[in-house]
Ligand SMILES: Cc1ncc(C[n+]2csc(CCOP(=O)(O)OP(=O)(O)O)c2C)c(N)n1
């Protein structure tokens with residue numbers, strides 16, 4: 001039991017820290033946004049007092065009180081706010097990204113609602129560990145309007161996860177009162193109840209009440225009875241962001257503010273427990289705070305060069321390539337084998353995605369794996385890609401190795417916040433103290449009416465984001481080796497598979513092996529043109545190279561394999577030989593990978609190319625569904641042959657040699673719709 005005086009002491013300390021921040025903020029040395037919790041301390045303190053240091057906490061933009069209540073290091077927090085090397089994120093995070101993993105405060109991030117599924121993922125880890133660890137995630141009333149929070153509540157309830165959702169309802173989201181954002185007849189707790197989560201309401205300004213209700217909730221969580229949602233009624237005293245009072249600017253009244261101020265959590269606590277702090281104790285807190293500010297101010301800034309560190313976690317090495325043998329299997333079978341091996345090699349790995357254990361097993365790529373590894377390690381997910389990506393991230397930063405699959409890349413777009421703001425940045429913004437060993441498989445559709453929303457190839461988008469690896473193998477051999485390598489990598493890897501590759505075959509060793517996640521591959525040598533193929537387009541390039549060979553033009557075909565990092569050195573050394581470059585992609589040329597490759601080549605070479613470089617890409621419009629309109633949308637080997645022949649002054653008639661399908665919307669006659 002935590003004594004009432006201890007609760008009061010903790011709240012007083014937090015109040016004094018934040019008052020000092022508010023006092024010094026106008027000096028313009030804390031040059032990052034600060035969201036102060038003055039007036040809201042009881043929720044943080046009452047709740048964290050019910051936790052053990054080994055329990056995990058997460059928070060959002062208004063996180064100082066949560067961090068300190070959970071035992072976070074004060075000096076590291078202030079140094080972080082001052083942007084110093086000694087800060088808990090080495091200056092990369094600032095006030096909105098605090099972490100102290102030793103104290104169990106895993107992390108805070110300021111995209112509203114976005115940290116909630118990550119905390120749920122940590123709760124999945126906690127459940128799997130089976131040591132009785134619980135997770136708490138703090139968020140505001142505004143977050144209850146975010147879809148991802150509802151997705152998270154649903155999943156936590158579904159899996160009975162040991163997580164306490166702590167909603168600090170301070171009635172406002174910046175300047176917007178609750179009544180313009182949520183229906184009057186439905187309380188915040190009602191929403192959680194609707195998801196099947198047990199709810200508890202508490203006076204968030206009464207630390208004793210919060211503490212005793214939190215103790216009961218945490219007790220239940222440790223018994224495994226499923227998530228609990230606590231709605232904590234409270235009020236922030238200062239402006240949303242910054243150190244001042246703003247009751248005069250018109251969004252809330254002085255009368256309302258004074259009413260809440262009379263319900264000061266510190267005063268309520270002192271009254272209820274007849275407890276007060278001795279002047280000497282207050283003095284000791286003041287001295288601690290003074291010392292922490294002095295240290296933060298005098299500590300050095302990080303070397304600006306360190307800004308480049310921790311974009312990616314250290315990569316695991318790949319071994320020598322194995323004897324290839326003679327066994328030929330499909331790309332889909334190779335993916336299945338890779339996942340099988342990763343599940344067998346790492347007890348902490350798991351596979352999830354819509355349809356993963358269904359009778360078709362993601363086009364055969366996950367067949368039989370649930371039967372082999374059980375429902376805990378291979379499972380279907382709710383139709384909630386955004387939260388499930390957050391769950392994957394949260395479990396990854398706490399020690400698991402998830403592989404998440406999307407049957408179409410287009411579906412992953414609803415999780416763009418989690419991929420871009422969270423997965424890509426977590427390692428960086430927390431200064432390398434955590435990593436995100438996560439693989440996201442995305443399948444790129446084509447043909448049989450995939451249309452505008454089942455066919456997009458957005459590797460250029462993803463490659464634009466520092467912190468994401470993007471790979472696109474085009475053979476069964478590479479698919480297996482690169483998926484095993486991805487599952488063993490410590491950074492998020494986006495693994496893009498073209499649907500038309502799934503039935504292609506190549507020789508694939510039975511054993512485990514890794515293929516580098518940063519190297520392209522020369523798959524045909526030639527002196528006349530460097531032809532770079534991306535994913536499925538590599539097959540078209542090979543076909544074109546064969547036919548151009550008949551015309552006496554020797555093509556060097558490079559299978560790009562990885563988009564981030566781009567193995568530009570290999571392409572440049574090929575162009576140094578051929579002095580011509582053509583890039584073929586199943587994406588738009590504008591701001592695309594083909595443009596990037598050609599720019600990089602031009603920036604590096606100090607000789608003239610013999611022909612203008614060429615991008616062979618998609619038309620600059622979405623893919624129409626009707627095969628009549630989709631027919632000429634994708635470049636084929638015919639286009640490549642014609643364009644390269646022209647570089648050599650050979651004029652060929654414009655033709656489309658539809659090898660196997662007069663509709664042009666299936667790779668061959670064996671691969672029949674629907675797919
Ligand atoms: C997704 C997203 N949209 C908008 C913002 C800008 N923003 C920052 S805090 C905030 C209000 C959040 O209100 P609430 O969740 O109630 O937390 P409080 O600030 O009241 O503690 C907003 C809109 C953001 N950070 N993230």
Ligand SMILES: [Mg+2]
Nearest residue numbers: 140141172173
């Ligand atoms: Mg609020």
